[in-house]
Amino acid sequence: MNATRLIRRSLAALLMGWLTTGAALASERWVVLGGDIAETLAYLGADINVIARDDTVVYPPAMAALPSVGYLRQLSAESVLSVKPDLILAAGHAGPKEVLEQLAAVGVSIEIISTPPTLEAIGDKVRAVGQLTNRRKEGDVLADTLNDKLAQLANLPALPPTRAIFIMQHSGLTPRAAGSDTAAHTALEAVGLENAFAEMQGYRSVGAEALAKKAPDIVIVSERGLAAIGGEAALWQLPSMALTPAGRHRQLITIDDQALLGFGPRTPDQLLTLRQDVEALLSTSMNAQTHSARATTAQVSP
Known part of the structure; x- marks a missing residue:
């Protein structure tokens, strides 16, 4: 059997294998x-x-x-x-x-x-x-x-120090927030945010006293979690939320938890989108604070 015929038979066998597998x-x-x-x-x-x-x-x-x-x-x-x-x-x-x-x-x-x-x-x-x-x-x-x-x-510049609470679920008047050893904690760290509740592990209910003490700058909540709370207006009415920077300035980002936390093909894009949302929120907040400071200065000027 010459080499050409051998190659043809090998290719035919390989093709048949592919067709059979397919x-x-x-x-x-x-x-x-x-x-x-x-x-x-x-x-x-x-x-x-x-x-x-x-x-x-x-x-x-x-x-x-x-x-x-x-x-x-x-x-x-x-x-x-x-x-x-x-x-x-x-x-x-x-x-x-x-x-x-x-x-x-x-x-x-x-x-x-x-x-x-x-x-x-x-x-x-x-x-x-x-x-x-x-x-x-x-x-x-x-x-x-x-x-x-x-x-x-990972190569984006660092954000200014910003504390966030990630609310996954909600029960009564007590939000269920993400601590360490959670996909949400990993997501917060990946976009450059500090998890305000990193000291606790897993997803746990957070009382009004703890919420006020940790004073998150931003609330990140799943779309389903926000719906369970009763919408954005109900979120800001949670006990002690008004005492936090997030509550005072209405700093909220909603996310698709399946896309962000599933660690599947959609996750990297969702992380980049979350980072953009955080940057936009911080920029708006800084502009508002600058405007307020200028207005105050103008009022006290002779």
Whole structure:
């Protein structure tokens, strides 16, 4: 057999392998568990096989409209099996573990994409999803783009010292704020803000006394959290909020918490947008203070 014929047969075998793999992928039924994994699939154009999702998948709209198999951390084997999946693509915190083991035991393929909850790991997550879905090249390109945006954010000049409270949820008259060891804390640090409640861990309720003591300059709240409070007017009426710089100057930024805190493909852009919003707010505040100081000076001048 000459070299030319050998090369032709090798190429034919390789092409047949690609076609076989493509046909198999096209006929598979996938369930995605985790909003970040779902968004990554969509960005890579690898979502055509997805037929169901969990409750945390709220974007893109087409995927959010698919049947849900339950909440990410409280799945049941019966619910997942009801959609007859061939493959499950799951975030690392999907569970319970026993349910995933039951699904694997009955022949469902399960791929866990587990990465640290850091901004630096977003690119690794994207590459992992790209490899698992035969989109390796697209995954590499997207990961590089996202890493470039994070580098752009990290290289921005420092903000003036600014304390922020990140309100995720709300119960009664007590806002639930982000402490350290949270995605919100990471986001605040990434844009150059100081978390006014960094001394506490996790998301905890913050009373009026603590709110007044920490005196945040800016309130950052999720759109859903603001709606739960009753809107912006209700936010400023929370006990002791009027005693804070944020309350006195009405310094508020609303965010899409899924996009910002999901640590998926939308996160770097959302961080850059948050940074721009903070800069605009601080600039407006400084201009207002300068105008007020000039007006006061003019009043006392002879």
